[in-house]
Amino acid sequence: MxxxxxxxxxxxxxxxxxxxxxxxxxxxxxxxxxxxxEGGRHQSxxxxxxxxxxxxxxxxxxxxxxxxxxxxxxxxxxxxVDVERGFVYxxxxxxxxxxxxxxxxxxxxxxxxxRVDNDASALAxxxxxFGAGRGVKNIVVLTLGTGVGGxxxxxxxxxxxxxxxxxxxxxLVIHENGPECACGNRGCLETxxxxxxxxxxAEKRLKSGQTSVLSRAGGKLTPHAIAKxxxxxxxxSIRLWEDTAEHLATALAGLANxxxxxxxxxxxxxxxxxxxxxxxxxxxxxxxxxxxAARSVKVVPAALKLDxxxxxxxxxxxx
Amino acid sequence: MxxxxxxxxxxxxxxxxxxxxxxxxxxxxxxxxxxxxEGGRHQSxxxxxxxxxxxxxxxxxxxxxxxxxxxxxxxxxxxxVDVERGFVYxxxxxxxxxxxxxxxxxxxxxxxxxRVDNDASALAxxxxxFGAGRGVKNIVVLTLGTGVGGxxxxxxxxxxxxxxxxxxxxxLVIHENGPECACGNRGCLETxxxxxxxxxxAEKRLKSGQTSVLSRAGGKLTPHAIAKxxxxxxxxSIRLWEDTAEHLATALAGLANxxxxxxxxxxxxxxxxxxxxxxxxxxxxxxxxxxxAARSVKVVPAALKLDxxxxxxxxxxxx
Numbered sequence: 001m002x003x004x005x006x007x008x009x010x011x012x013x014x015x016x017x018x019x020x021x022x023x024x025x026x027x028x029x030x031x032x033x034x035x036x037x038e039g040g041r042h043q044s045x046x047x048x049x050x051x052x053x054x055x056x057x058x059x060x061x062x063x064x065x066x067x068x069x070x071x072x073x074x075x076x077x078x079x080x081v082d083v084e085r086g087f088v089y090x091x092x093x094x095x096x097x098x099x100x101x102x103x104x105x106x107x108x109x110x111x112x113x114x115r116v117d118n119d120a121s122a123l124a125x126x127x128x129x130f131g132a133g134r135g136v137k138n139i140v141v142l143t144l145g146t147g148v149g150g151x152x153x154x155x156x157x158x159x160x161x162x163x164x165x166x167x168x169x170x171x172l173v174i175h176e177n178g179p180e181c182a183c184g185n186r187g188c189l190e191t192x193x194x195x196x197x198x199x200x201x202a203e204k205r206l207k208s209g210q211t212s213v214l215s216r217a218g219g220k221l222t223p224h225a226i227a228k229x230x231x232x233x234x235x236x237s238i239r240l241w242e243d244t245a246e247h248l249a250t251a252l253a254g255l256a257n258x259x260x261x262x263x264x265x266x267x268x269x270x271x272x273x274x275x276x277x278x279x280x281x282x283x284x285x286x287x288x289x290x291x292x293a294a295r296s297v298k299v300v301p302a303a304l305k306l307d308x309x310x311x312x313x314x315x316x317x318x319x
Numbered sequence: 320m321x322x323x324x325x326x327x328x329x330x331x332x333x334x335x336x337x338x339x340x341x342x343x344x345x346x347x348x349x350x351x352x353x354x355x356x357e358g359g360r361h362q363s364x365x366x367x368x369x370x371x372x373x374x375x376x377x378x379x380x381x382x383x384x385x386x387x388x389x390x391x392x393x394x395x396x397x398x399x400v401d402v403e404r405g406f407v408y409x410x411x412x413x414x415x416x417x418x419x420x421x422x423x424x425x426x427x428x429x430x431x432x433x434r435v436d437n438d439a440s441a442l443a444x445x446x447x448x449f450g451a452g453r454g455v456k457n458i459v460v461l462t463l464g465t466g467v468g469g470x471x472x473x474x475x476x477x478x479x480x481x482x483x484x485x486x487x488x489x490x491l492v493i494h495e496n497g498p499e500c501a502c503g504n505r506g507c508l509e510t511x512x513x514x515x516x517x518x519x520x521a522e523k524r525l526k527s528g529q530t531s532v533l534s535r536a537g538g539k540l541t542p543h544a545i546a547k548x549x550x551x552x553x554x555x556s557i558r559l560w561e562d563t564a565e566h567l568a569t570a571l572a573g574l575a576n577x578x579x580x581x582x583x584x585x586x587x588x589x590x591x592x593x594x595x596x597x598x599x600x601x602x603x604x605x606x607x608x609x610x611x612a613a614r615s616v617k618v619v620p621a622a623l624k625l626d627x628x629x630x631x632x633x634x635x636x637x638x
Contacts, residue, residue: 080611138481152577154473161579162457163615168576171609175495175506176569185572185607187494250495253504254573257487258471260480288504290490292399296482 006068008059008112009314010052011076011119012036014093017048019055020307021063021070022314026130028307030062036094045096049109056110072113073106074316076122076309083160086116115316119309120167121158123302124151126312127265129319131303138261141302142169144248144268148190152259157319170194174250192247195269198223202240212236227273241273242280249284256285256293267302274301325387327378327431328633329371330395330438331355333412336367338374339626340382340389341633345449347626349381355413364415368428375429391432392425393635395441395628402479405435434635438628439486440477442621443470445631446584448638450622457580460621461488463567463587467509471578476638489513493569511566514588517542521559531555546592560592561599568603575604575612586621593620 005024010017014036021030032055036043043051056073063070079091086103106114117125124141127133133141139153148170152159160166170190171183178187179197191197199221206215213234214221230237252264271277278299286294304311324343329336333355340349351374355362362370375392382389398410405422425433436444443460446452452460458472467489471478479485489509490502497506498516510516518540525534532553533540549556571583590596597618605613623630 154478159473161612162581163579163611165609165611165615166577166579168609168612171576172573173569173607174492176493176566183609247495250492254491255577257490258485258574258577260482260485262481288492290484290487290502292482292484293480293487296484 004067004069005071006063006066007071007314007317008056008073009076009122009310009312009316010073011122011309011313012048012078012091012094013119013309014078017043017052018310019052019059020310020314021059021068022311023068026311026315028310029066029068030059031310032058042094042096045100049105052106053109056112070112072115072317073110074122074313075102075106075114075116076119076313076316077102077116078119080165081116081118082164083117083121083158086114088116113317117158117313117316119312120149121151121160122312122316123149123267123304123308124153124167124265124312125158125319126304126308126315127267127302128153128156129315130311131308132265132300133263136263138259139263139265140169140255140259140261141265141267142271143302144193144195144266144270146195148194148268154259169251169255172251172254174247174254189247189251193244193270195223198226198240198244198270201243202226205236205240210236223270223273227276230273230276238276241276244270245277245280246284248277249281249288252281252285252299253288253294256289256297260293261297264297264299265302266299267304267308271301272305323386323388324390325382325385326390326633326636327375327392328395328441328629328631328635329392330441330628330632331367331397331410331413332438332628333397336362336371337629338371338378339629339633340378340387341630342387345630345634347629348385348387349378350629351377361413361415364419368424371425372428375431389431391434391636392429393441393632394421394425394433394435395438395632395635396421396435397438399484400435400437401483402436402440402477405433407435432636436477436632436635438631439468440470440479441631441635442468442586442623442627443472443486443584443631444477444638445623445627445634446586446621447472447475448634449630450627451584451619452582455582457578458582458584459488459574459578459580460584460586461590462621463512463514463585463589465514467513467587473578488570488574491570491573493566493573508566508570512563512589514542517545517559517563517589520562521545524555524559529555542589542592546595549592549595557595560595563589564596564599565603567596568600568607571600571604571618572607572613575608575616579612580616583616583618584621585618586623586627590620591624 019032088100133139143149150169175187179191181188338351407419452458462468469488494506498510500507
């Protein structure tokens with residue numbers, strides 16, 4: 001029965017809008033996309049709606065060739081959303097979206113049921129439905145990228161809070177006198193494990209005279225390069241990952257003590273480096289969290305990789 | 320209809336066990352109690368059950384005189400509980416309770432439905448049903464005492480987490496290099512705003528040569544004395560409360576960013592000092608939390624005072 005169903009996921013990103021036809025089994029059956037910017041400016045809201053409609057029409061045809069019934073369209077939106085009404089408050093990095101009733105606009109235009117949520121929640125939901133959180137009811141998902149995003153699933157449902165602004169996990173403070181954060185506060189998790197901060201910390205240590213294969217290697221200092229060096233045994237890089245794991249463990253211990261989840265899922269670039277992050281992270285968490293909370297939680301990498309945004313958005317049609 | 324109903328609340332504390340007949344309107348209609356210790360030792364589990372049964376029998380008679388129907392007995396337990404089975408894992412400060420199926424034992428003995436939860440959750444539930452959280456569905460409750468306890472209500476239900484160990488709010492880290500905590504971690508909220516730490520900080524500052532009416536007053540340094548001095552305009556004491564508010568605001572900002580509650584309720588001794596805590600606390604929270612989260616939350620003192628434990632336990636029979 002379920003095998004002939006599919007939904008469409010739309011992931012609105014900073015550089016491109018990705019649209020995918022996603023089977024009820026979680027596989028991306030067809031893809032489309034268009035740039036968020038074009039000719040030096042952002043697509044207008046009207047352009048966006050036109051381009052999404054055209055993409056959906058193409059995917060509808062492909063679905064019909066594949067004998068799939070499309071049950072609806074899910075949107076992962078880069079900003080705060082009233083999830084119940086599918087109403088976009090604004091997008092911090094894309095102008096022209098203030099107070100948009102996106103769900104009802106799309107439903108009229110596409111003649112399909114639509115669901116709108118913010119992108120971090122959609123990613124978390126994708127892991128719950130198709131990824132590393134399958135079969136688990138209480139999950140915290142963190143995405144470690146330029147910023148640190150998050151989604152929380154409690155009792156098998158996405159948790160949004162009173163005004164739909166819950167799960168800003170990057171802005172859990174772990175050091176009240178820590179570095180200034182873009183949000184105006186100090187010492188947010190993001191200021192320790194965001195990509196930029198991670199690289200800046202590496203640069204700072206290298207400038208202070210610490211030695212590493214990285215200083216001899218030349219080339220650009222990236223999380224990936226530092227991970228490669230750590231895997232190759234570079235003590236400087238291993239130490240940097242351990243310290244990053246320690247900061248992250250402080251936040252995860254807080255989350256474990258407050259929410260007592262069964263699983264914590266880490267996605268994003270920084271989390272794709274396997275044991276050099278997860279090893280010290282799990283050890284530090286076991287020390288920092290309450291014993292019951294620490295014993296009952298597994299910390300695992302996200303299962304959905306490049307397609308996570310589109311698959312998560314498509315998964316919004318489930319549940 | 321509801322007016323002729325009542326339930327019995329049992330609050331197992333470190334020094335005494337309090338039992339109350341609580342009307343469906345939240346009023347304590349009759350009280351009983353016995354000491355947790357007697358003759359230099361803790362009551363055995365069997366003694367406890369006998370004494371509770373006797374107290375419940377007395378309260379049943381009073382209820383019948385007052386034409387009240389008792390709908391059940393609620394227990395606030397000082398330790399981790401499997402809430403679904405009403406099963407006590409252990410009490411950290413009272414020996415002899417390991418793995419006790421308290422709910423089923425009490426139901427057989429008292430011939431009344433029983434509910435068991437940990438005391439911090441029961442307090443939070445009491446505020447939701449009868450106190451400062453009435454009519455509000457997403458609430459975080461903190462109790463500022465020797466330790467810092469907490470309870471979380473999400474979507475109108477007590478939230479317990481995967482292994483019933485959620486809401487350990489005193490152990491949210493706010494300073495990863497902060498003071499050592501009894502839990503083994505560093506910089507937990509409790510190490511900044513627990514009663515003992517608060518008084519210790521005052522002593523440290525006085526010893527370092529800071530001047531205050533408190534140093535001339537003699538007598539014991541207590542949160543209450545420091546609050547009195549602050550209300551009387553003592554700059555030293557005002558500053559100490561402001562700094563404590565700042566620490567607390569860091570934790571509340573984290574909770575607001577993660578859970579986006581509609582209300583945060585503060586109970587316990589430290590929270591009973593009105594504007595000298597709540598003034599700077601609200602200002603600091605507005606600066607530290609995300610704007611949407613900060614705007615949507617009210618921070619208020621607990622409404623239930625001395626009877627909070629018994630009323631909260633009795634409220635467990637509701638919902």
